[in-house]
């Protein structure tokens with residue numbers, strides 16, 4: 001059975017934002033690294049943790065997302081590194097596509113480690129079933145299993161995994177999925193701690209703050225270009241900035257500025 005790896009265990013940074021899912025997702029979308037993955041990762045779980053950290057850094061510092069974009073990351077050792085975790089909107093599926101599916105990334109790439117080791121496939125199957133059987137309050141998902149390329153212009157999750165999805169995600173040994181109620185790992189509870197932007201007694205997310213300011217929010221929580229445009233517009237109006245790119249400091253200033 002897949003083993004859950006807490007954010008503390010892989011050294012995750014604190015997220016900058018979150019959006020709670022309003023309804024149950026229809027299923028899961030599978031992703032891959034989309035770059036070279038060092039084949040030595042198969043013999044070193046430490047490399048799995050390092051890869052997760054580098055992906056989180058890219059998502060937060062380059063994409064300006066609030067956190068790593070994935071719900072979880074499946075490594076070659078039948079372990080699932082918890083990203084945003086269940087119950088929260090992922091950011092990896094593409095704008096407008098995140099509330100429909102959780103996002104699980106498999107640690108294979110376009111070169112180096114391309115074919116998932118058996119334990120990674122077992123971990124993926126386990127993780128999909130785990131997400132389907134969560135307690136109701138954690139938003140268990142439906143039966144769909146799709147690739148990132150379904151609905152978005154990308155090669156992700158690569159030819160090998162996409163073919164595997166189309167075969168119905170079989171286990172390498174042809175084994176059955178875990179029986180309901182079998183030894184699924186218990187959900188450790190809400191492990192994410194987000195720095196709140198406090199206004200009065202409220203704890204507000206970026207989107208809620210923007211809504212309260214009357215800005216139309218169409219972005220679904222991935223903190224992409226639409227969020228940046230909204231932040232830029234807000235900052236210009238409030239005199240927080242006059243031109244140029246939105247930097248991280250500006251971003252935080254806009255987040256923390258009092259609502260007037």
Ligand SMILES: [Zn+2]
Nearest residue numbers: 031032148156
């Ligand atoms: Zn992807």
Ligand SMILES: [Zn+2]
Nearest residue numbers: 045048075077
């Ligand atoms: Zn590993």
